Amino acid sequence: MISKNKKQILEGSNAIALTIKNIAPAVVSAFPITPQTHIVEDLAKMKADGLASFEYIRAESEFAAASIVLGASATGVRVYSATSSQGLLLMTEVVFNIAGMRLPVVMTVANRSVSAPINIWNDHGDAMAVRDAGWIKFFASNHQESVNQHILAYKIAEKLQLPVMINVDGFILTHSYEPVIIPDDKTIKKYLPVYQPPTGTYLDPKNPVTLGAFFGPNNYLETRQMLHEDLMSSLEIIKEEYKLLNKTLANQGANHQRQKLSRIDNGLIEYYGPQKPKTILIAMGSVIGTILETIKNFKDVGLLKIKVYRPFPAEEIVKIIKPAQNIAVLEKAISLGQSGPLYADLAATVMASKIKKNLNLKNYIVGLGGRDITQKMIKEIIKDAPQKNNYLKFIGKI
Amino acid sequence: MKKNKKRIELVVKPGTSLKNKTGPWRTEKPLTDLEICIGCSLCAKVCPDSAITMKQNLKKSKLEPHTDYNYCKGCGLCAQVCPVKAIKMKKDY
Ligand code: SF4
Ligand code: SF4
Numbered sequence: 001m002i003s004k005n006k007k008q009i010l011e012g013s014n015a016i017a018l019t020i021k022n023i024a025p026a027v028v029s030a031f032p033i034t035p036q037t038h039i040v041e042d043l044a045k046m047k048a049d050g051l052a053s054f055e056y057i058r059a060e061s062e063f064a065a066a067s068i069v070l071g072a073s074a075t076g077v078r079v080y081s082a083t084s085s086q087g088l089l090l091m092t093e094v095v096f097n098i099a100g101m102r103l104p105v106v107m108t109v110a111n112r113s114v115s116a117p118i119n120i121w122n123d124h125g126d127a128m129a130v131r132d133a134g135w136i137k138f139f140a141s142n143h144q145e146s147v148n149q150h151i152l153a154y155k156i157a158e159k160l161q162l163p164v165m166i167n168v169d170g171f172i173l174t175h176s177y178e179p180v181i182i183p184d185d186k187t188i189k190k191y192l193p194v195y196q197p198p199t200g201t202y203l204d205p206k207n208p209v210t211l212g213a214f215f216g217p218n219n220y221l222e223t224r225q226m227l228h229e230d231l232m233s234s235l236e237i238i239k240e241e242y243k244l245l246n247k248t249l250a251n252q253g254a255n256h257q258r259q260k261l262s263r264i265d266n267g268l269i270e271y272y273g274p275q276k277p278k279t280i281l282i283a284m285g286s287v288i289g290t291i292l293e294t295i296k297n298f299k300d301v302g303l304l305k306i307k308v309y310r311p312f313p314a315e316e317i318v319k320i321i322k323p324a325q326n327i328a329v330l331e332k333a334i335s336l337g338q339s340g341p342l343y344a345d346l347a348a349t350v351m352a353s354k355i356k357k358n359l360n361l362k363n364y365i366v367g368l369g370g371r372d373i374t375q376k377m378i379k380e381i382i383k384d385a386p387q388k389n390n391y392l393k394f395i396g397k398i
Numbered sequence: 399m400k401k402n403k404k405r406i407e408l409v410v411k412p413g414t415s416l417k418n419k420t421g422p423w424r425t426e427k428p429l430t431d432l433e434i435c436i437g438c439s440l441c442a443k444v445c446p447d448s449a450i451t452m453k454q455n456l457k458k459s460k461l462e463p464h465t466d467y468n469y470c471k472g473c474g475l476c477a478q479v480c481p482v483k484a485i486k487m488k489k490d491y
Contacts, residue, residue: 102408201409213410214418222406 013038026077035170066094076202099134104157121370242267273302424472427490441476
């Protein structure tokens with residue numbers, strides 16, 4: 001039999017839509033917003049053409065779309081949504097509720113800047129606005145990674161009753177074409193079983209229950225602690241499931257591993273470069289490709305890619321950055337009035353781990369609102385990283 | 399895995415609004431003077447917490463409001479709507 005797991009050249013959004021079709025959620029609901037639009041247009045078309053079995057529920061806003069998938073998930077079925085920027089912000093209240101109610105919702109965020117001023121291009125401002133909502137957050141840096149992360153997301157979500165957000169850079173990943181393998185439905189089923197939560201945990205008229213009930217001062221704290229601890233312990237499970245997914249895909253001839261460039265790759269982080277680097281650049285998402293191209297010419301510079309941002313893989317990060325003297329955190333987001341959010345996480349991690357007192361930890365804000373991040377800028381950052389000057393810099397033009 | 403010894407049950411059986419007593423949220427308490435009350439039932443209808451039940455007083459052959467202070471949040475709506483000002487809000491702390 002010919003395997004349907006063949007390599008194709010696809011647009012990033014189309015690749016995500018095809019993957020979702022094969023994952024077969026029962027309910028899809030979304031409101032179109034640039035740059036997420038192609039994903040949900042493709043899904044709507046698949047439904048209209050009779051190629052997909054899910055219910056596609058049109059919503060009057062992102063708040064409604066999120067509420068629809070929350071409700072559908074509460075009835076114990078697999079769901080999907082996607083959004084961007086202002087859309088994600090309009091969903092915010094529901095996004096927090098989904099996590100608090102422990103619903104395994106999976107959602108793609110085609111990352112885009114946040115208004116005002118209005119700007120439709122890529123940065124991570126939207127994802128960071130809901131950073132503390134209690135979702136697992138994946139960041140993809142290419143099409144294949146985004147496809148695989150969607151499959152992994154459903155496994156993790158349904159196994160742990162935790163929502164998962166897959167962040168893909170708007171336009172850079174959603175509107176570009178790359179070779180990619182979309183695992184067929186049979187391959188996916190081998191890894192991701194049919195979703196059936198246990199009786200008494202979802203809305204069912206025959207077995208009435210209350211979800212999202214009232215919790216007073218006597219027990220609210222414990223519910224947040226439980227969510228936090230479950231998120232933290234998901235780190236190990238993500239690592240295991242990532243291995244298992246890669247194995248399943250390889251057995252089914254669906255592993256499109258690009259040429260293996262990284263030294264360490266465990267599903268949470270990836271590290272490229274020398275074993276004992278002087279400087280390490282840390283980043284997330286599609287900029288990884290540009291950085292990788294640039295550091296080829298530097299012998300003592302490494303690159304740490306964060307694939308799972310929440311829960312924060314602090315332990316894995318410490319192992320990698322230990323030998324380095326200079327850490328440069330490149331971010332497409334700014335926590336206004338403080339620093340980049342990833343930088344703050346890194347600073348806390350470095351403090352808690354007591355690795356190096358005199359570590360040079362610097363923050364470079366790049367690419368906001370779709371500004372190109374060039375190799376020239378990255379070279380400049382590598383040069384600046386060991387300097388004892390301003391710890392926070394906006395790198396716009398050079 | 400090591401830490402969560404006690405799981406909090408987030409999915410619960412229906413009927414939790416009876417279990418969750420909201421009376422302690424109150425800072426003011428409605429006091430109803432049944433001598434003045436004409437039994438119109440407006441207060442019972444307007445109470446957002448359904449804390450007022452109208453009961454038949456057989457001796458006086460009229461309806462009388464009964465306020466359940468386990469659930470009354472002290473919003474004062476009943477006192478506002480009472481046509482004969484039979485309900486007074488008193489500080490309750
Ligand atoms: S004060 Fe408000 S809550 Fe209390 S009985 Fe009157 S209307 Fe109901
Ligand atoms: S609104 Fe006033 S008069 Fe009417 S039932 Fe209530 S207390 Fe009595």
